Amino acid sequence: MSDEEKRRWKGPTGKEGSSGRQMDQRKIRAHHAKSDSSKQWLERQMSDPYVRKAKLEGFRARAAYKLLEIDAKAELLKRGCRVVDLGCAPGGWLQVAVAKGALEVVGIDLLPVDPIEGAHIVQGDVNEPDDVARMMKGLTDKPNLVLSDMAANTTGHKQTDHLRTVTLVEMAAAFAVEHLATGGSFCSKVFQGGTTKEVLELLKSNFTTVKHIKPPASRASSPEIFVVAKGFKGASRP
Incomplete structure (x- = not known):
């Protein structure tokens, strides 16, 4: 399908x-x-x-439980935090962030997303500075958490699909390193084999801890897992 x-x-x-x-x-x-x-x-x-x-x-997608289960293990969503959700459609992760008491929640996606009370949502491309700027207007300070559940449309060609997914993970990690507040966290969907060597090195050099989590809500047959990086070393950023 x-x-x-x-x-x-x-x-x-x-x-x-x-x-x-x-x-x-x-x-x-x-x-x-x-x-x-x-x-x-x-x-x-x-x-x-x-x-x-x-x-x-009342969650828009079953993916909401993936974030809830990841948060139960990693304690990412702190009351009063500022959250960015990359690839936020249909809005399940935004709903979770709002429900967990985030102070400010923003999201961006190429697809339209119905409004969610307490979230600032932009239809746009994370690669477009103007779209990112529109999204970031919903925050009064740097985010404490960057989330990404982005996934490329599958082609059926394993190598092509893997490369597309890697590109999205790299994009999300680069965004986190550029925008996070010191001490902040990052969580992104990755696939078979976990994060690539390059992304893992980027995360380890910029965060105090990096690990992979497979939440129960992620189907056993699915190759997806999530990388969670905590303790952003803002001072070491160029």
């Missing part, structure tokens, strides 16, 4: 099939899916306890 199809998916509707008989919702969705991969994705979504929990608790 394409990323666009996933964004458009609204979940089970409970409608009857064309025969007029009540059918299992999972079978209805799978029947109308365009490919085997689409069917598998839809079935997985409808059987996922985190998806159901997100709907019940």
Whole structure:
């Protein structure tokens, strides 16, 4: 299923099939899916306890629980902190940051994101200085935490997808080093093998601790893990 199809998916509707008989919702969705991969994705979504929990608790995406579980281990979200969320659509991580008591929360994404009370959201490109400047206007001081759940659209070609993901991680890490307040933290999605040698060296030279976390909400079949860097050494930055 394409990323666009996933964004458009609204979940089970409970409608009857064309025969007029009540059918299992999972079978209805799978029947109308365009490919085997689409069917598998839809079935997985409808059987996922985190998806159901997100709907019940008002989070926009199951990814909210990844951040909650990472925070339970790493204690990233401090009450009164300032948070930047790179690649924030559909807004689950923004919701978590606001709910955890962040003083100021800003986010940016190429996709439009519905407003969230307590968050300043910009539709734009993190590579565009003007877009970044618009986002940073939502903060009165340097951020204490930079988050990134960015992921490139997959092509099906493993090496290409890996390189695209690496580029996003490098971009997020560079942003953190440029903007974080001294003592701040950074958390970013990475994939198989963890962070690259170059990114790991960048983080280790600029933070006091760097580790990888695989939260329970991250599916066991998924190659994603998250790198968490704490204790930004602002004074050593050029």
